[in-house]
Amino acid sequence: MTPDRLSSTFAALADPTRRAILARLSAGEASVTELAEPFAISLPAVSKHLKVLEHAGLIRRGREAQWRPCQLEAGPLKQATDWLEHYRRFWEASFDRLDEYLATLQKKGKRDGRKH
Amino acid sequence: MTPDRLSSTFAALADPTRRAILARLSAGEASVTELAEPFAISLPAVSKHLKVLEHAGLIRRGREAQWRPCQLEAGPLKQATDWLEHYRRFWEASFDRLDEYLATLQKKGKRDGRKH
Numbered sequence: 001m002t003p004d005r006l007s008s009t010f011a012a013l014a015d016p017t018r019r020a021i022l023a024r025l026s027a028g029e030a031s032v033t034e035l036a037e038p039f040a041i042s043l044p045a046v047s048k049h050l051k052v053l054e055h056a057g058l059i060r061r062g063r064e065a066q067w068r069p070c071q072l073e074a075g076p077l078k079q080a081t082d083w084l085e086h087y088r089r090f091w092e093a094s095f096d097r098l099d100e101y102l103a104t105l106q107k108k109g110k111r112d113g114r115k116h
Numbered sequence: 117m118t119p120d121r122l123s124s125t126f127a128a129l130a131d132p133t134r135r136a137i138l139a140r141l142s143a144g145e146a147s148v149t150e151l152a153e154p155f156a157i158s159l160p161a162v163s164k165h166l167k168v169l170e171h172a173g174l175i176r177r178g179r180e181a182q183w184r185p186c187q188l189e190a191g192p193l194k195q196a197t198d199w200l201e202h203y204r205r206f207w208e209a210s211f212d213r214l215d216e217y218l219a220t221l222q223k224k225g226k227r228d229g230r231k232h
Contacts, residue, residue, distance in 0.1 A: 004132055006129075006132075006135070007130045007131060007132060008130075009130075010126045010127070010129040010130035011126070011127070011130035013122075013126040014123045014124075014125075014126035014127035014130060015123060016120055016122075016123060019122070019199070022203070023202075026202070026203065026206065072203075072206060074203050074206030074207035074209075075207060077200055077203045077206070077207060078207040080196075080200055081197060081200045081201070081204070083135070084193055084196055084197045084200070085197070086139075086142070087138070087142065087188075087190050087193045088194075088197070090142065090188055090190030090193070091190035091191060091193060091194035093190075
Protein backbone atom coordinates (compact mmCIF):
# COMPACT_ATOMS: atom_id res chain seq x y z
CA MET A 1 0.00 0.00 0.00
CA THR A 2 1.37 3.42 -0.91
CA PRO A 3 1.65 5.75 2.06
CA ASP A 4 -1.48 7.88 2.19
CA ARG A 5 0.02 11.35 1.94
CA LEU A 6 -3.29 13.24 2.05
CA SER A 7 -4.35 11.48 5.27
CA SER A 8 -1.02 12.37 6.93
CA THR A 9 -1.40 15.98 5.84
CA PHE A 10 -4.98 16.35 7.10
CA ALA A 11 -4.14 14.52 10.36
CA ALA A 12 -1.20 16.88 10.93
CA LEU A 13 -3.45 19.91 10.33
CA ALA A 14 -6.12 18.63 12.75
CA ASP A 15 -4.52 20.31 15.75
CA PRO A 16 -4.55 24.02 16.66
CA THR A 17 -0.99 24.00 18.05
CA ARG A 18 0.40 22.44 14.89
CA ARG A 19 -1.48 24.95 12.74
CA ALA A 20 -0.09 27.77 14.93
CA ILE A 21 3.43 26.37 14.44
CA LEU A 22 2.94 26.44 10.66
CA ALA A 23 1.61 30.01 10.89
CA ARG A 24 4.74 31.00 12.86
CA LEU A 25 6.99 29.32 10.29
CA SER A 26 5.24 31.21 7.50
CA ALA A 27 7.02 34.29 8.95
CA GLY A 28 10.43 32.57 8.64
CA GLU A 29 12.47 29.66 10.01
CA ALA A 30 12.60 29.17 13.78
CA SER A 31 14.25 26.93 16.37
CA VAL A 32 12.28 24.55 18.61
CA THR A 33 12.77 26.93 21.56
CA GLU A 34 11.44 29.87 19.55
CA LEU A 35 8.48 27.78 18.38
CA ALA A 36 7.68 26.71 21.96
CA GLU A 37 7.69 30.26 23.39
CA PRO A 38 4.08 31.29 22.58
CA PHE A 39 2.61 28.02 23.88
CA ALA A 40 1.93 26.95 27.44
CA ILE A 41 3.33 23.51 26.67
CA SER A 42 6.65 21.77 27.35
CA LEU A 43 9.53 21.51 24.87
CA PRO A 44 9.00 17.72 24.55
CA ALA A 45 5.34 18.37 23.66
CA VAL A 46 6.43 20.84 20.97
CA SER A 47 8.99 18.32 19.70
CA LYS A 48 6.21 15.73 19.38
CA HIS A 49 4.12 18.15 17.29
CA LEU A 50 7.18 18.90 15.13
CA LYS A 51 7.71 15.17 14.52
CA VAL A 52 4.11 14.87 13.26
CA LEU A 53 4.62 17.88 10.97
CA GLU A 54 7.97 16.54 9.73
CA HIS A 55 6.50 13.06 9.11
CA ALA A 56 3.75 14.70 7.04
CA GLY A 57 6.38 16.60 5.04
CA LEU A 58 5.03 19.96 6.24
CA ILE A 59 8.31 21.10 7.77
CA ARG A 60 11.96 20.47 7.10
CA ARG A 61 14.64 20.71 9.80
CA GLY A 62 18.24 21.88 9.53
CA ARG A 63 20.90 19.23 10.05
CA GLU A 64 23.27 21.16 12.35
CA ALA A 65 23.41 19.53 15.78
CA GLN A 66 23.12 22.76 17.78
CA TRP A 67 20.87 24.87 15.60
CA ARG A 68 18.22 22.91 13.79
CA PRO A 69 15.84 25.56 12.50
CA CYS A 70 12.47 24.42 11.21
CA GLN A 71 11.20 25.59 7.85
CA LEU A 72 7.77 25.40 6.28
CA GLU A 73 7.32 22.98 3.36
CA ALA A 74 4.21 23.98 1.43
CA GLY A 75 3.97 21.08 -1.06
CA PRO A 76 1.52 18.94 0.97
CA LEU A 77 -0.64 22.05 1.60
CA LYS A 78 -0.96 22.46 -2.17
CA GLN A 79 -2.05 18.81 -2.53
CA ALA A 80 -4.65 19.28 0.23
CA THR A 81 -5.96 22.41 -1.50
CA ASP A 82 -6.10 20.60 -4.85
CA TRP A 83 -8.25 17.88 -3.23
CA LEU A 84 -10.56 20.48 -1.63
CA GLU A 85 -10.89 22.41 -4.92
CA HIS A 86 -13.06 19.58 -6.33
CA TYR A 87 -15.72 20.62 -3.85
CA ARG A 88 -15.60 24.35 -4.61
CA ARG A 89 -18.72 24.18 -6.80
CA PHE A 90 -20.67 22.91 -3.79
CA TRP A 91 -19.94 25.78 -1.47
CA GLU A 92 -20.21 28.29 -4.31
CA ALA A 93 -23.60 26.74 -5.19
CA SER A 94 -24.81 27.25 -1.60
CA PHE A 95 -23.75 30.89 -1.70
CA ASP A 96 -25.48 31.34 -5.07
CA ARG A 97 -28.68 29.93 -3.57
CA LEU A 98 -28.34 32.32 -0.61
CA ASP A 99 -27.79 35.26 -3.00
CA GLU A 100 -30.89 34.27 -4.98
CA TYR A 101 -32.92 34.00 -1.80
CA LEU A 102 -31.75 37.41 -0.57
CA ALA A 103 -32.53 38.94 -3.99
CA THR A 104 -36.05 37.44 -3.82
CA LEU A 105 -36.55 38.84 -0.32
CA GLN A 106 -35.35 42.26 -1.49
CA LYS A 107 -37.70 42.27 -4.53
CA LYS A 108 -40.57 41.15 -2.32
CA GLY A 109 -39.73 43.93 0.15
CA LYS A 110 -39.79 46.57 -2.61
CA ARG A 111 -43.08 45.23 -4.02
CA ASP A 112 -44.66 45.20 -0.56
CA GLY A 113 -43.28 48.71 0.00
CA ARG A 114 -45.08 50.02 -3.12
CA LYS A 115 -48.36 48.48 -1.94
CA HIS A 116 -48.46 50.63 1.19
CA MET B 117 -13.33 26.90 24.89
CA THR B 118 -15.12 27.19 21.55
CA PRO B 119 -15.31 23.95 19.61
CA ASP B 120 -12.40 23.83 17.18
CA ARG B 121 -14.21 23.46 13.88
CA LEU B 122 -11.10 23.40 11.70
CA SER B 123 -9.55 20.57 13.72
CA SER B 124 -12.76 18.49 13.40
CA THR B 125 -12.83 19.13 9.65
CA PHE B 126 -9.18 18.17 9.08
CA ALA B 127 -9.50 15.10 11.36
CA ALA B 128 -12.59 13.97 9.42
CA LEU B 129 -10.69 14.35 6.13
CA ALA B 130 -7.67 12.39 7.42
CA ASP B 131 -9.12 9.05 6.29
CA PRO B 132 -9.32 7.66 2.73
CA THR B 133 -12.70 5.95 3.30
CA ARG B 134 -14.25 9.17 4.59
CA ARG B 135 -12.83 11.13 1.64
CA ALA B 136 -14.25 8.46 -0.71
CA ILE B 137 -17.67 8.80 0.98
CA LEU B 138 -17.57 12.58 0.38
CA ALA B 139 -16.55 11.99 -3.25
CA ARG B 140 -19.53 9.61 -3.66
CA LEU B 141 -21.88 12.19 -2.09
CA SER B 142 -20.60 14.85 -4.48
CA ALA B 143 -22.49 12.86 -7.15
CA GLY B 144 -25.75 13.07 -5.15
CA GLU B 145 -27.37 11.92 -1.90
CA ALA B 146 -27.06 8.24 -0.94
CA SER B 147 -28.23 5.84 1.77
CA VAL B 148 -25.84 4.15 4.19
CA THR B 149 -26.24 0.86 2.26
CA GLU B 150 -25.39 2.58 -1.02
CA LEU B 151 -22.38 4.27 0.59
CA ALA B 152 -21.13 0.96 2.02
CA GLU B 153 -21.31 -0.94 -1.32
CA PRO B 154 -17.92 0.05 -2.81
CA PHE B 155 -16.03 -0.64 0.43
CA ALA B 156 -14.90 -3.98 1.85
CA ILE B 157 -16.05 -2.86 5.31
CA SER B 158 -19.11 -3.61 7.45
CA LEU B 159 -22.20 -1.39 7.69
CA PRO B 160 -21.35 -0.51 11.35
CA ALA B 161 -17.88 0.61 10.20
CA VAL B 162 -19.46 2.82 7.54
CA SER B 163 -21.89 4.19 10.15
CA LYS B 164 -18.95 5.10 12.36
CA HIS B 165 -17.31 7.03 9.51
CA LEU B 166 -20.63 8.78 8.81
CA LYS B 167 -20.88 9.83 12.47
CA VAL B 168 -17.42 11.44 12.25
CA LEU B 169 -18.42 13.26 9.04
CA GLU B 170 -21.74 14.34 10.55
CA HIS B 171 -20.06 15.55 13.75
CA ALA B 172 -17.68 17.64 11.59
CA GLY B 173 -20.68 19.11 9.74
CA LEU B 174 -19.51 17.61 6.43
CA ILE B 175 -22.69 15.65 5.85
CA ARG B 176 -26.35 16.06 6.77
CA ARG B 177 -28.72 13.11 7.15
CA GLY B 178 -32.41 12.89 6.32
CA ARG B 179 -34.79 12.50 9.24
CA GLU B 180 -37.06 9.73 7.89
CA ALA B 181 -36.68 6.54 9.95
CA GLN B 182 -36.49 4.17 6.95
CA TRP B 183 -34.66 6.27 4.38
CA ARG B 184 -32.05 8.56 5.82
CA PRO B 185 -30.08 9.70 2.80
CA CYS B 186 -26.77 11.44 3.43
CA GLN B 187 -25.97 14.71 1.72
CA LEU B 188 -22.72 16.61 1.35
CA GLU B 189 -22.36 19.84 3.35
CA ALA B 190 -19.58 21.91 1.79
CA GLY B 191 -19.34 24.77 4.34
CA PRO B 192 -16.50 23.27 6.44
CA LEU B 193 -14.58 22.44 3.24
CA LYS B 194 -14.70 26.12 2.32
CA GLN B 195 -13.32 27.07 5.76
CA ALA B 196 -10.50 24.52 5.37
CA THR B 197 -9.67 25.93 1.93
CA ASP B 198 -9.70 29.49 3.29
CA TRP B 199 -7.17 28.45 5.94
CA LEU B 200 -4.95 26.74 3.36
CA GLU B 201 -5.14 29.75 1.01
CA HIS B 202 -2.89 31.73 3.39
CA TYR B 203 -0.07 29.38 2.40
CA ARG B 204 -0.62 29.62 -1.37
CA ARG B 205 2.26 32.11 -1.80
CA PHE B 206 4.63 29.48 -0.37
CA TRP B 207 3.87 26.75 -2.85
CA GLU B 208 3.60 29.24 -5.70
CA ALA B 209 6.99 30.64 -4.65
CA SER B 210 8.52 27.13 -4.84
CA PHE B 211 7.08 26.66 -8.33
CA ASP B 212 8.39 30.09 -9.38
CA ARG B 213 11.84 29.08 -8.16
CA LEU B 214 11.56 25.83 -10.13
CA ASP B 215 10.45 27.75 -13.24
CA GLU B 216 13.41 30.13 -12.89
CA TYR B 217 15.76 27.22 -12.46
CA LEU B 218 14.38 25.46 -15.55
CA ALA B 219 14.61 28.71 -17.55
CA THR B 220 18.27 29.07 -16.48
CA LEU B 221 19.00 25.49 -17.52
CA GLN B 222 17.32 26.09 -20.88
CA LYS B 223 19.28 29.30 -21.54
CA LYS B 224 22.47 27.57 -20.51
CA GLY B 225 21.62 24.68 -22.87
CA LYS B 226 21.08 27.09 -25.81
CA ARG B 227 24.30 29.00 -25.05
CA ASP B 228 26.27 25.76 -24.83
CA GLY B 229 24.58 24.62 -28.06
CA ARG B 230 25.80 27.73 -29.91
CA LYS B 231 29.35 27.11 -28.70
CA HIS B 232 29.58 23.77 -30.51
